[in-house]
Amino acid sequence: MSTEQCMRLILGPQSPAHNIDAAMMAAGLPEGTFATITAGWQEAENDIDTLREIVGRPLVDLRLYARADDVFRTDEALAAAHRERQNRLKEQQRLYRLRLKQLAVAARHTLRADGDAAMVAAEKRHAIAQLRALDRHHLHRTESIGRPFGEQFNVTSSPLLARHHEEIREVINGCSVVLISGGNVAVLLNRLRLFGVDSLLANRHVVAWSAGAMVLAERVVLFHDRSPQGRRDAEIFGTGCGLVSGHVYFPDASHRLQERDRSRIELLCRRFAPDTCVALDNGAALEVRNSRVATAVSVRRLSRDGRIVRLRAA
Amino acid sequence: MNPALRKLFRKNTPDAAQLDAFIHETGFPLVDGSDVTFVYRGQAEEVFLRCWIAGLDTAQPFQPLSGTDLWAATIELPKGSRIEYKFEVINNGNRQLILDPLNEVVARDPFGANSVCQADGYERPEWTYPNDECRRGAIETVNVGSAAFNEARDVQVYLPARFRRNRQYPLLLVHDGVDYVNFASLQTVLDNLIHALEIPQMIVALTQSPDRLKEYAGDERHAKFLAEDLLPFMSERYPLIDEARARGIMGASFGGVASLHAAWRFPGVFGNLLLQSGSFAFSDLGRHQRGPVFDPVVRFMNEFREQPGCPAENIYLSCGIYESLIYENRSLVPRLQAQGLNVRFEEARDAHNWENWRDRLRSGLSWLYPGPLWFVYE
Structure with missing residues (x-):
């Protein structure tokens, strides 16, 4: 099956109500066994009985989280290098956050500024351009920091990773569809990369929700306006698998975003343009085929006027 | 009427x-x-x-x-x-x-x-009540040999639910830790905040002094106990993140003084301080009026105010408006900020008591140790 023929079915959170079954039926996904990736659930990985009941198909979990634990236990050098890379990535994220904080505050103030329209517009553009430049720089840095590990330990250089990769490939080849659950997006992305799974998904139908949806995009953006310490500025976390282009996903946006703060929504929209910021709430279903939105049910997008509006299929 | x-x-x-x-x-x-x-x-x-x-x-x-x-x-x-x-x-x-x-x-x-x-408008926070949906952490007792005190001391250690030895955890040392568990619901709060992803899974050492008014009052031996006895013991026995920013000390009242003193005596060792209603008595001129038990506290605080250095990168302070210590706590904030430290200060319409300290745990802990909520999208 070519990449163009593959469907990406993107969903919002599957609680309190699930819509994966209805969305799959509407999309006409093929019969057969489905592979699941639930590494985002971490210790609860492979706890898929409920999912199996909902989906009504045979499921086999790829157990990426458990496989990674096995690899870290078995290969000390790999584990040490992985930890070192993660520490450096954390440090990079911290430094990025330091700079982001100031730029984002300045941009928000500028977006709310009054005065001569032309002059304010020019400052707005520049404030957003500064943020976008910082985001690009951060993406570049995270790629640079991650590269040495990826070059030293990958599915061709490490027999251990190669064995797991081969096992995973066989399972995926025997399945008609791959499901990717939500959970911890950092853990999920990390495990997908470690075993080179992202490259195995290109020619597969993929159904993904929440964190699973986020990793399919080209960029992964972290956000939460209602954490115990109050809202934080959205952060680029890194590149995603790039299986869907032109979108950045914001799962559970109605809870996690302060929708009434229009300058904040406007800033998000303009900061990540030309990608569309897609809000995926409970009940949302977005079918993407050949990089085009085929259908969109209860899906919204962030707009330049600071509202979150309905996303329409192309 | x-x-x-x-x-x-x-x-x-x-x-x-x-x-x-x-x-x-x-x-x-x-x-x-x-x-x-x-x-x-x-x-x-x-x-x-x-x-x-x-x-x-x-x-x-x-x-x-x-x-x-x-x-x-x-x-x-x-x-x-x-x-x-x-x-x-x-x-x-x-x-x-x-x-x-x-x-x-x-x-x-x-x-x-x-x-x-x-009073009107006060409500006990929901996250201070036991929640059946949360997995509970465990508390075990360890015996720590102390060169500083020339004796061994029992310390209780909170391990989070799903604790695994192949992971690394942040560490928090808590003064009057057993009292925090008994009177400020610390174990319940930790379980709940970890479950809600507001703080990370963490290891918490609950210390309890046999003579707190003396040992917590800027006592050199106590600072050494924390930094040179307890911390190495914990690092040896448990999988801890080996960075100052993953280590912290917490305490209330005299425990707040002890926390600040230990971090000040061992700069760079502890990245986080959570200080509740700290008994930060000082004197600008003449003798203080708080009684002899405060003499060593005032000596330390006067010295600290002269040369605060950098006890920890992140310092959370809280104090009740209805305590006499509100003055000292408010005074400390700009002094810490002037050192370029990240300081968060919260006042509450409460007094010098354990439930005031309980009610501030969420904001203090989640600020010092932000949890994975940011990363989790279910």
């Missing part, structure tokens, strides 16, 4: 049956906006409200309500306040401190218990 009492006395002096019904049907103390009326029923020569609020007389007299055995005292308590109190009842010249017999809400502390007045 409180509206409920006014209604009771509107026609005639109520008889015993009417009083019984009133007591049975009414919740006490009586809260009417910012006025709170405490009611005592019984024979007495005098009754006082004892509530230890800085700015108010310690003893507020009750007034007898004519023709009955009811007594009442009204104080003003701003919205959101929470105070602890007792009644002092004088009979035949004997003074007796008792809990409010008409109020079931009680806070316990190492000295016993107090009645609790929850």
Whole structure:
């Protein structure tokens, strides 16, 4: 099956109500066994009985989280290098956050500024351009920091990773569809990369929700306006698998975003343009085929006027 | 007069049956906006409200309500306040401190218990209650040899649910840790905040001093115990993240002093301090007025204020507005900020007690140790 023929079915959170079954039926996904990736659930990985009941198909979990634990236990050098890379990535994220904080505050103030329209517009553009430049720089840095590990330990250089990769490939080849659950997006992305799974998904139908949806995009953006310490500025976390282009996903946006703060929504929209910021709430279903939105049910997008509006299929 | 009492006395002096019904049907103390009326029923020569609020007389007299055995005292308590109190009842010249017999809400502390007045707008935070959906962490006791004290000491260690040896965890050292568990619901709060992803899974060492007023008052031995005995022990025994920013110390009252002192004596070792109602007494001129037990505290604080250095990168402070220590705590904030440290200070309409410290745990812990909520999209 070519990449163009593959469907990406993107969903919002599957609680309190699930819509994966209805969305799959509407999309006409093929019969057969489905592979699941639930590494985002971490210790609860492979706890898929409920999912199996909902989906009504045979499921086999790829157990990426458990496989990674096995690899870290078995290969000390790999584990040490992985930890070192993660520490450096954390440090990079911290430094990025330091700079982001100031730029984002300045941009928000500028977006709310009054005065001569032309002059304010020019400052707005520049404030957003500064943020976008910082985001690009951060993406570049995270790629640079991650590269040495990826070059030293990958599915061709490490027999251990190669064995797991081969096992995973066989399972995926025997399945008609791959499901990717939500959970911890950092853990999920990390495990997908470690075993080179992202490259195995290109020619597969993929159904993904929440964190699973986020990793399919080209960029992964972290956000939460209602954490115990109050809202934080959205952060680029890194590149995603790039299986869907032109979108950045914001799962559970109605809870996690302060929708009434229009300058904040406007800033998000303009900061990540030309990608569309897609809000995926409970009940949302977005079918993407050949990089085009085929259908969109209860899906919204962030707009330049600071509202979150309905996303329409192309 | 409180509206409920006014209604009771509107026609005639109520008889015993009417009083019984009133007591049975009414919740006490009586809260009417910012006025709170405490009611005592019984024979007495005098009754006082004892509530230890800085700015108010310690003893507020009750007034007898004519023709009955009811007594009442009204104080003003701003919205959101929470105070602890007792009644002092004088009979035949004997003074007796008792809990409010008409109020079931009680806070316990190492000295016993107090009645609790929850003013309009105060609500006990949901995350301080046990939650059946949360997996519970475990507490185990370890025995730590201490060169500083030349003896071994028991320390209780909280391990989060799903603790795994192949992971690495942040560490928090807690002064009066057992008291925090018993009187400030620390274990429940940790379980709940970890479950809600608001703080990471973490290991918490709960220390308890046999002589806290001495050892917590800027005592060199105690600082060494934390940095040179307990920390190496914990690092050896548990999988900890080996970075200052993943290590912290917490304490209330004298425990706050001990936390600050240890971090100041060993700069760069602890990245986080959580200081609640710290007894940060100091003197600008002349002798302090807080009694001899504060002498070493004042010596340390005066020295600290001269040369604060960088005890920790992140410092969270909280203090009750109704404590005398609010002045010292407020004074400390700009001094710390001037050192370029990340400082967060919160005031609460509460006093020097364990439930005040409990209610601030979420903001302090989640600020110092942000959890994976940011990364989890279910």
